[in-house]
């Protein structure tokens with residue numbers, strides 16, 4: 001089975017094609033094409049992601065990413081095919097709200113043959129709704145034009161699969177498993193009894209941890225996205241063994257539950273630096289203390305969840321799981337306290353948003369795929385939940 005996937009939930013425009021032999025999760029996989037355009041340089045100028053700009057960039061970039069993914073997979077075939085009036089007006093309706101995309105897609109369809117693809121999967125949430133809609137309308141258009149079934153995917157399930165994917169297989173998982181999902185929009189602990197059976201056992205009560213990294217970075221005068229910046233400065237502070245600039249709280253660390261709170265941590269940074277000119281070393285020291293605080297809270301709550309639910313496998317996913325300090329701390333700490341626990345972090349290139357993970361989730365849900373006529377009403381859901 002060949003799956004074409006589309007991801008536009010935030011600031012990455014991504015299209016992939018994978019080939020799966022066998023049923024999920026025991027299949028063998030080959031990534032045939034993987035095209036990703038990161039809008040980070042565009043959003044950096046504004047210090048964060050603006051949904052309207054993300055939407056415009058997705059609309060501009062989807063057809064070039066589709067062409068690149070098909071080309072990589074040697075599935076791009078030129079032909080001359082005129083779209084009839086009915087097809088053209090259906091596509092025009094589907095893409096009425098995506099400026100320029102109708103023209104670009106029509107032009108593409110009139111010059112290329114339908115590729116040998118069995119399924120299209122698309123992120124339907126959670127994420128920024130204007131951004132999600134572009135991907136959904138594009139996926140519907142392809143499903144219609146090529147008559148290929150379509151399946152909607154939860155972005156967070158994609159992150160889980162991204163974290164365990166070996167490039168050719170989904171490894172055998174010992175259940176119950178726990179996933180810690182940490183990204184720009186999410187901080188949650190989800191129990192996985194088996195594939196598809198999810199139960200949220202903890203979550204943030206205010207900001208997501210990635211959001212806190214981004215906001216603290218901004219306060220410290222560091223560019224967007226803040227996660228990698230904080231991480232780099234924290235490393236400098238550790239290497240130089242700089243003194244602590246200000247001790248920060250570990251919010252909710254001792255609370256008898258599995259929830260998180262990061263907005264107080266962010267505010268504590270604001271108070272600590274207010275009215276004080278900061279040297280480079282000060283910035284590094286604050287970055288380290290912030291990263292330490294966030295890591296300790298994440299570790300503590302994750303350990304609590306593991307003990308409460310007799311967890312055998314831990315899967316950490318989402319953009320913040322790229323953080324080296326969080327990875328190293330988790331791995332070394334659980335080695336001491338839970339030596340039998342299997343721990344998965346994503347490979348670097350699949351830790352932030354990508355579409356390979358949406359193709360894998362598409363394979364997991366291949367049975368839920370429907371033809372375009374039954375998928376016409378598919379909507380974006382910015383708050384789509386896993387459980």
Ligand code: KG4
Nearest residue numbers: 183184185210225227228319320323352353
């Ligand atoms: O999963 P993702 O790519 O997009 C969302 O679905 O939100 O996560 C993006 C988030 C951003 O907040 C970014 O600052 C954070 O992941 N991030 C990091 C690192 N790399 C990305 N946070 C901490 N350390 C990193 N190395």
Ligand code: ZN
Nearest residue numbers: 183318319353
């Ligand atoms: Zn994400």
